[in-house]
Amino acid sequence: MEHSLFRYIVRHSLRQQIVLLIMTVASFPFLYIFLDLPKIILNEAIQGKDFPKTFFGFNFDQMEYLIVLCGIFLLLVIVNQAFKYIINVYKGLLGERMLRRLRYDLFMRVLRFPLPHFRRTSAGETIPMITSEVEPLGGYVAEAIATPAYQGGTLLTILAFLFIQDPLMGLAAVSLYPIQIYLIPKLQRKVNNLGKTRVRLMRKVSDRIGETIGGIQEIRSNDTAAYELADFSDRMNGVFKVRYEIYIRKFFIKFLNNFISQLGPFFFFAIGGWLVIRGELSVGALVAVLSAYKELYAPWKELLAYYQMKEDARIKYEQVVAQFEPAGMVEAERLLNDPAAIEPFTGEVVLSNVRLADEGEIQLLDGVSLHLPLDSHTAIVGGAGSGKHELALTLARLADPQSGRITIGGKDLATLPDAVVGRRIAFVGSSTAFFNMSLADNLLYGLKHRPLTPRELDDESRPIWERDLNEAKRSGNCEYDVRADWIDYEAVGGKGTEAVERRLVEVLKIVRLDEDVFALGLRGRLDPAAEPERAERVLKGRETFHQALADEGLGKLVEPFEVDRWNDNASVAENLLFGAPRGDGEDLETLTEHPFVAEVLSEGGLDADLVEAGRRIAATMIELFADLPADHEFFEQYSFISSEDLPVYQVLLNRIEREGVGTLDAQERRRLAGLAFRLIPARHRLDVLDDRVRDRMLTARRRLMDNSPDDLKGRIEFFDRTKYHAQSSIQDNILFGRVVYGQAQARGRVGQKLAQVVDDAGLRDMVMVVGLSFHVGSGGSRLSNAQRQKAAIARALLKRPDMMVLSEPTSAVDALEQVEIIERLREAMTGRAIVWSVQRPVLARSFDRVVVMQGGRVVQSGTPDEVDIDGSAYRRLVGDA
Template identity: 35%
Template sequence: MLLFPFLYLTLELPKRIINDAIGAAQNVVVVFGVPLSQTTFLWLLCGLFLLSVLGHGLLKVRINTMKGALSERMLRRFRYLLVTRLFRFPKPYFQRTSQAEIVSMITSESEPMGGMMGDAISQPVLQAGQMATILMFLFLQSFWFGLAAIALIPLQAWLIPMLQRRINVLNKARIGEVRKLAAEIGETAAGTPTLRTSGAHSYRSAMVTHRLGRLFFIRLDIYRKKFFMKFLNNFITQLTPFFFFSVGGYLVIRGNVSLGALVAALAAYKDLSAPWKELLTYYTSFHEMSQRWTLITDRFAPAGMMEDGLFDDPPETIGRLTGDIVFDRVSARDVDGIPLVENLSFTIPGGGVATISCVTPEERQVISELLTREIVPSEGRITIGGRDLASLHQAEIGTRIGWADSAPYLFAGTIDDNMMLALKSMGRVGDTELPELAMERLEATRSGNSTVLLEDNWIDPARLGMQSLSDVRAWWLDIIEGMGADRELVRRALGLRIAAQEAPEVAQHLVDLRDEVRVRLDGDGLLSTMRPFEHETYNKAVPLLENLLFAAPSEPVTQRELAEHNGFLPLLRAVDLVAEIAEVAQAVTDLLHDTFGADGTDHPLFRRLGIDQTDFDATLRISNRAKSDGLSGVSDEDLALLLALPCLLAPDQVGSFVPWPCRIRSLPPVRRCRRTLPNACLSFTSNSTRPAFLTVCRWWRTCCLVWSIRTSENALIFFSRPSPRSWTNRGSSQKSPPSA
């Protein structure tokens, strides 16, 4: 309500400035008994006008900010309710409704509803109040001004809603088509292999074309009606200034109204059109969002939903389900009413192990889902220890009933997150809380979301009869080993990259393994296979450039990319190795050309080197030209391409066939002379942030697994072991290679 007085002042003061200050009959103006000069009075009114505009603007900023916060909280609450209702849906619902359609309803379709939720009360009150304030000002200036301002409002109030109802019908059809399109896109993505192998992709493309065509013509009709409605609205709105100029000008000429009052009335009507348009927009949006609300809520209220009480307010203690499992004349039907199982009656003694034999796999699946309450019996009841399964809280079922599926669903995240998922049924707020979490919890409470946050304690070791999370981890590892999945997890882990800043403990543990690796290899007589990456030693297991930089690339680098880097050639010139590396490059190109010939670059052994065929042909021509004309006759671009070839190859890849100059093998790493390098080279010599990485080098002479661990002094330890192809499967009489 504080906004409306400021709005009235912004309308009244311009009239006072024109009539009472600028158009004053005398040089002295008396204001509340105080005489003021005409200039002083003008500045006083202008200052009050500026303060009124400032106060009006700041209040609107505050109101709009609060509306935005309310909109986001209501949208957050609405989306949270939709997601939580999914937990109560019957399983057959998901078989008939695509995931893409559900995602579209929760995200894109509900997005515009947030603005309407914030504007539901404030927008009509604010805009109607502003409109009433402006109309009051117009009537105070002249009755005819006010009458002219409202003359065409009834026509707009009747015409615009009538046209909007027709648009709403088309919007409903558009939403339905968008949902069907989302479902077809989801089916296409899931069934792409089948469409390719069956050759039905063309038919599927025609189906999508049909759906897009229907959507196009619906939207085209919406555009025609929508912009015609806007044209009519704008035309009617512009008719009112016609009356102001004609009737108002006539009244000014007759002397019935002052010129300042006419100017103020024109400015006021200009301000009047804005809230009136906002009210019309609110009306159209309200009906559109009401229709959208009905479409969404109808889809999120399917038949057979579980009750709220089975999911809300979990019990403080989870009781144990002990006793017999009794099926008492249990029948189950699908959504179409077709019987799945009928009149099942049997008892599974408590504490025993039972095997249920069924004719079809579908019957076994139905019985399993009945025991986990994924399917609710249409007739009869299931009891466990005398307790009705239909009345148990979901927390009790999730905690006390285990279900092992042959093909479990893996959620996005780590393997640990998925393995520990069954232990995270109830979260607990910690004793101490950071201020950021307190604010997040407060906003979650205001929005009606879960007050237990993701950062809270979700695993309770006491529920498992353990003392700490370390005991839980140890138990988890025992399960992994019992499943026989430990070696597979280790193999996958060795192929991953980690960032030291994200997992400092893991990085430190990997560094601490250096000594243990050396001891294990020495004990197994395999120390000779280890090649330490030391400051003063040239490591033959890694490429030349990695030896010079004492670093490893964070991603694969091709010969062309390395040659085009603006710091590559200056680096080699700074350490005065251009001639030596060019000699190695010519020897390598000759060896590869003699081995594979002119047309053998598509050989699998050549492709293992990672050399592009086109780049190698260009390098061969550059090498031949350098032999005849010398390096001085080669451009910098060609020289960089020639030198990049040996820099990406390790001596062990080409063996003893290529002589590596002693100056290269005895050169201290470039990092020791970093301060003397040009600035263009610094991008090559920056420290790597990866504490550990795994590189699989498949060479044409040998296949060697190289594991590197970055030390605190930026040293790398490499050790290699024979090709996995020489190992035998588990259970073989031959000795398997040791694991480090």
């Protein structure tokens, strides 16, 4: 990457800069005529005497001549502004393209950083450099050549005009410029140095904020908030002092510029007036000169601003480039080279005298030499600081040794492109990054190397795609289509969605993540319009499930939804509307506020019943929970009202007691009715709705289902035993009812029966596929540590690598499950290499070979029987464990 910003600009935008320069130079003749025209209007059209005048072969009297000249003046205004508009738009386009290129170049360099660099530099420092710090550079790139050319050319044109009118007036105009040219750079240099300091300080502030967010748990648990605030205040004080000094110096520069510019009219009035009085200069020429001098200040001011911008951009660019050139960067060719054919690894992995040291030159691997056959499974064991983790990183080429050599099948690992290493070797550590997308997308991430199948484009979208592709080319960005099909189906073992899903389910079972994903799938949703066959299978499962409950005498555990029956285990809102909201983020209580629902409730007299039920619920809640602390678990489990809202309802009940329910306004009545709508009779057992109210509620339900207006029907999906409900989970679709409250172990027994029915109907894999659409959250935060580790192993296994390198990948997994996962993974990787840095040395006994590390050296190597002998390093490790 170019170290000089100007060279970077010339290298990537020379042609566009030349186009800007040509347009700029082409505008100067029109500018000169525009400056000279006021003098002609005054001297010839307004004060002239010899009329009619001939102009372009036509004769004009005085008024006609004035109108023609004014018309030309207006035309020149349009022409000059059109030049400015076209130049500015082109500059904006060029600036955005170059900014896009620069950010792309910086991001690609991040991908090339050596891994140890990320231990020294946090994301809090790197992210602002790519996003906010380089933002001004885009503006400067567009101005780099065009602005000094345009503004300098404008300045010279105006000065030429002044000197042509009178040399003395021209000298008066330029007399003060040398002072500014001498002083401004000296003052600006100090401002630039302060700007560098400000940028460095703000990076450290940004880094500290990132550390604080990451360590918020430690801050809260150790009561160090006051210390953190003091530290932040101290850092901001340093920033404040630098910025204040910048303001003082910057505005002094501005004061100096404005003062000198205001001296110009003094010279013009004095010298110009003297020349007019002596008859050596016409009034029209003086007016034209004054007008031209007024125009002179604008380009000079722009040139000064450009100088400040240039220095600021130069500093930012140099600082950014320095941060993005750490030692040991990966070559771009190694990162992006894509061989036509990638052959599987064969033979063995050979490490010859491999040495690895950290930034402090502490030896992590010290002369490691090993032979690892690619058809065997090797366990690496060792204590803390033994080098076993570093050996795993080196084998996966995630750490580059300082000396020594690693070959695979005779090929030097260091020279192979990432396209080979990333597809033939898989690495799994104890902590793995997950992206904020679905579980399936995260699992398939290791299969997305290059786009293999272009996306299908219709006549409407193709021009947009081609335009976007051309912009990517002009900006030097990647030309791959991120919306194409990137999945490596050869690694999957079959092409198409079904093959991918089968493979995903297969690896989930190997790593024992299938039950978790199955549970996620039951809580997930299916789109019946997009997947009608699967929805139909769920409906068949619904009938099978209810029939199985009836056959086994378990029907009392689930109360199904029936259109003519009240459901004690569903909420009052569900009983009234008998359906689920169609829209995401909408709830049933919101739908109860629809005007038609309110009308039906009012006509049935139910509005008063619901308000009264809400009043009784509020009184009961206040009586039960008023004396409990705000964070008591009972609020979460049983209360309709949060601890913060209890006083509000207390005030409301006191007013009802004094003045009666009739004094409540519409909002207060809705608040009380809302409590009644959340009531689940069987769960809460408050007995605030009698049979008479329930019967009228069923009547209101029927009217809502039959007569609701289209806008309300479009927002509710009414329960129908013959239909799949898109907004309900798969589990709720199969249950088509509610588990009965109060029955011993009802949920567990229903869950077992539901799982059995799903298995018998052959729906398990389908449900797991739905579970794969679960969004894992930022960094996989919605998954447990054990789930993330299992998913990481599954992602590596999906690639079908020739060698899988693992470093304590199951540290969060239950001990018995660790053994099972090792057995299953070894079976799945039969004939291919596994190198596993195990957490517990005893686990190594099930591997083909064992490597014992100590102090960065290999102290034992061989079969489990060969290393597990009296007094051996391995035996000591097992004994210590």
